[in-house]
């Protein structure tokens with residue numbers, strides 16, 4: 211007898227009472243998967259005064275929303291969130307569970323997976339169903355893309371970054387849904403105490419919204435070389451991004467890393483400076499419209515993946531390019 215297929219689940223993350231864009235994107239993808247499997251789309255939302263967010267989630271395609279609405283859930287606390295989600299999952303037996311690759315999601319999802327004794331794929335860059343209706347969790351690895359499936363255990367779990375999937379389209383038939391209020395455990399004293407929440411001000415242009423992005427790589431060589439990449443970004447009014455090595459070197463913050471385990475970006479114009487074109491970085495810029503790379507190795511794989519390539523030493527080329535841009539801008543001001 212064919213096994214009954216459970217619902218598709220999405221964890222809806224909120225901050226300050228607003229649903230994060232990645233959660234809406236996962237609702238859109240979750241809807242597609244649920245339709246293909248002939249099952250329902252359910253979502254779990256935990257927070258304080260968040261029940262009012264239900265309407266927007268139903269419009270996005272959620273059939274049933276589980277809401278834990280309590281001051282104790284205002285901020286993500288694994289000790290509160292994980293057992294609530296695990297208990298509910300044991301009861302509802304979801305087929306698939308999608309979680310955003312956010313700071314919270316990256317911790318929450320594996321904790322839930324471990325307790326449910328199921329598998330999880332982190333930082334997926336696509337999801338699909340295979341011929342056996344198993345979730346193909348697609349990640350870059352071994353110099354290409356590979357598909358991971360979880361044939362036995364349930365739910366099939368994946369984390370996905372913002373920007374991988376589009377926001378759900380217009381409501382259509384999924385305008386309403388069922389709201390289920392979750393009981394929130396009150397008694398248990400927690401081992402961790404939340405002392406303070408500090409909202410970080412984004413310095414400079416953010417990668418999420420920038421029309422132009424300059425991304426630097428290991429080819430910048432040192433802090434002085436990196437400074438030139440920064441100046442280029444400044445002169446172009448671009449947001450600054452990076453591959454993994456500049457982050458490891460401490461030249462730039464982790465939240466500026468583009469790629470599989472960083473940000474997915476969709477600028478109109480992307481310039482990659484001194485980076486090789488490794489898949490883990492390039493998957494983060496698949497949405498860019500026009501791409502240029504500067505690299506001193508004519509055989510660098512990045513040249514096969516961009517629209518225009520410049521073979522040159524960035525230490526020599528960048529000062530010239532920056533001077534030309536300044537000259538051009540001055541000419542425009544004078545005219």
Ligand SMILES: Cc1cc2nc3c(=O)[nH]c(=O)nc-3n(C[C@H](O)[C@H](O)[C@H](O)COP(=O)(O)OP(=O)(O)OC[C@H]3O[C@@H](n4cnc5c(N)ncnc54)[C@H](O)[C@@H]3O)c2cc1C
Nearest residue numbers: 427428429453454469470471472484485486490491506524
């Ligand atoms: C699970 C996993 C997840 C990962 N996630 C990410 C991710 O999200 N984002 C990410 O970026 N990486 C990620 N990585 C790392 C990734 O695999 C690569 O190691 C990284 O992207 C390489 O960065 P790079 O191109 O700057 O460095 P390299 O590969 O070392 O390339 C440096 C390039 O600079 C060129 N160069 C050197 N000197 C000069 C010069 N003077 N002028 C011009 N060009 C020069 C070289 O020819 C070379 O092509 C991940 C890896 C793993 C295993």
